[in-house]
Amino acid sequence: MNLYEPTPGQQVFGLHLPDYDELQGCIRCGRCLPVCPTYQQTQLEMFSPRGRLSLLRAVEDGKLALTDGVEDHLYHCLDCRACNTVCPPGVRIGELIVRGRVAIEDKHPRPFLIKFMLRHVLTGAERAALLSGPLRLVQALRLDRLAAAVLRHVPGPVGRRLGELIELAPHPGRPLARELAEVEPATGPQRHRVAFFLGCMMNVAMPDVSRATVRVLRRAGCDVLTPRGQACCGAPHDDQAMLDFSRDLARKNIALFEPLLDEVEAVVTDCAGCSGALKEYAEWLHDDPEWRERARRFSAKVRDVTEWLDAIWPEELTPVHRPATATYHDPCHLANLQNVRSQPRRLLGRVTGLEMHPLPDSHPVRCCGSAGIYNLTHTDMSRELLDRKMADVAATGAEVVVSANPGCLLQLEWGRRLTGQPIVVKHVVEVLDEGLNGQAQGDPRPRG
């Protein structure tokens, strides 16, 4: 074995990843292993960031065929980006794994059903809202409970999983998309103007939370502008290797918000997945000369709602909660991706009556297992991570579990139902909203 043999300078084999150079930038120090949730669960190198990059590199270097195993390992990644936050040479591991998924899409396309849903249903808040009508009808007639009960008695894992999925489905209220006026004026002394980006998930699964967001923003002195015809942020498509599609969605949103950008101080959203993606538009469209500058200008204005409220919170507003212990679960895409950690904590610190107990493994944060559609595609791993998170929650003794992302909230809510823990699960804005309206009794109630 010649230890000083040169590495290939260019790609001869494999996928011709545009990021080959960066892939070679991994020095295999292993720093990312202990923070990777899938590695923690398995202690297997193939389930680690370093392992995933090595598989990609081996394919590129012609040492490994593009097997089903490679695909499986790339999709076992949660895209939680915990690894990115600790990597000494600053390799953007999460992004490289997603690029790898794109590169193998030709030979290993995603399942039809996933693509169909992403292409035709999850394209924007208004479109997605069409889903919630039938869902609400089924739920009103209690057909879902019936189906879940029947499926639970079907022998084998498939029935059980389907039953669980149906139970996991949110019980949404009326969607919000068409209800908001294009301008909702500040209700407190007017100080700011912001544009509101309404995420698909928020709109379908928890429109009442977004109602709270708009109320709190207005109360904090913001005129809230919500342009009609918003597209999905594109994060789920990006995650599932549909890059062309997600880039198109990005262009749509940029074009839609552009006329407002001079007028507003920020583009605000209450979905951490969306705020992460919107901030990445600049990078997504970096190679598109026509859109690069427009995307940069748009992304520069994007703020997660927790980030924005923390920056502008008027001192005279003091939310009040009945005395209770609470804990905050960082959404991966807020903490690991956007480095927004202190802002939501500071906001919660303003709530009189809440005593915050920290969760372990919060920097970088350990994923709760929600991870986009991961909890549907990788139920076992997702469930293991949820179980760990719920055990952590129980150990804090918290009665109120606060987070800032629809995926996390649904997952934690599901965890509550599975474990029967006496907790309520809330978005940061809900706590603030109820605290400002003097209605924070914190009674356990089903979400939505």
Add this chain to the structure above:
Amino acid sequence: MDPRIIKELRDAVGAERVSTAAEDLVAYAYDGTWAEQQPDVVIHPQTTADVAAVLRIADAQRVPVVPRGAATGLAGGALPVAGGICLNLARMNRILDICIPDTLAVVQPGVITLDLQKAVEKHGFFYPPDPASVYQCTIGGNVATNAGGPRCLKYGVTGDYVLGLEVVVPGGRVLRLGGRTIKNVSGYNLMGLFIGSEGTLGVVTEVTVRLIPKPAAQMTALAAFPRLADACEAVGNILQAGVVPLVTELMDRATTRAVEDFKHLGLPTDVDALLLVAVDGDADAVTREIAQVAVILERSGAREVRQARSAQESEALWEGRRNLSPAIQRLARNKLGEDITVPRSKIPEMVARLADISRANDLPIIVYGHIGDGNLHPTILCDRRDAAIMRRVEQAAADILEAAVALGGTLSGEHGIGVFKRDHMLRGVDGNALAYMAGVKALFDPHDILNPGKKLPFD
């Protein structure tokens, strides 16, 4: 590998713990160096009995076995250079016991070093060995490489904390060595042979470590020395004054500049050496000692001394050292880090020789290290895509090792010999001693199945 052997292994430890999948072989083909070689099979033992079964079969069938912890090693120790079995010990990762009355802990080899430190800190105790890879490396790997770290000057290396070991040797016999006491002279110190043996004599399956009380406080000073020799002398002066510092970290000019470019901390970049000194102990003593240290640093020729007066200021001074690793990562595409150790008085001369080697081979070399214990990390910056550069890197690495030995030092202070420094053992180690080392290897591993091609320069 013969499918019958694979089947035998599967039958012995369970099919789900034995893998020959192409992806798995790729994922177990490397360690913290840049070299790669795939094993023929990966085994994930859960118990000592699993390990014993693997070593029994491998010995009988003459199949190489390479123990692997977290694969952070910097000498290629965990590379399966001769193929065979990669034995992944990361899954044996339970802390078995933290015994407060006896101030010790018993752990499985795959426990991550930081996890052990955190677990004992909850009880007010301290496990001092602190390799910079503490977040990710395993105790088993630490024992096998006798890992050190910045705190070694005061607290010693991994081996200084090992009270007992359970090891499995080729053939599958399980040896219990040492015990739960600090003093132990019953028989020969076989345990010592396994510490730092880089997985060539036996597989460590359980480790008993000694704990000490956690010092209450820590305080830091940072000094800028126009002359590197003065920084080395300063460390001697501090020791002479009766203070044993916790760390004495050196950064040369190029290293400091890299950190400064990366983090903009306001470090002086126009001096030859930056020296970070920390002391620990109870709060009063620490305050007194750091003031004393600051005076000595100034008297020894420091142009500027920053002395922390609070824990917070202390943290700020550490900032530079903490960012060293990411900062130097950004200097070049590839790096080869050496790990020589020379007597402290020889550090200035070693640094001068490094400058010569850098010039002669036309390669940038930056230097940082731990002055107190003479351990330097000259790091060669390079680009692996360029064959000509890589030939010069090989030459420069050889020159560095030779210079260290010539100055009365050693090839490696803490990273180990592995494959990268193996060929230099003939020059770096006394010939008679080497012969006895070969005898020890043959005693425990007569068929040379355990991590063959490592450490000792014989095949």
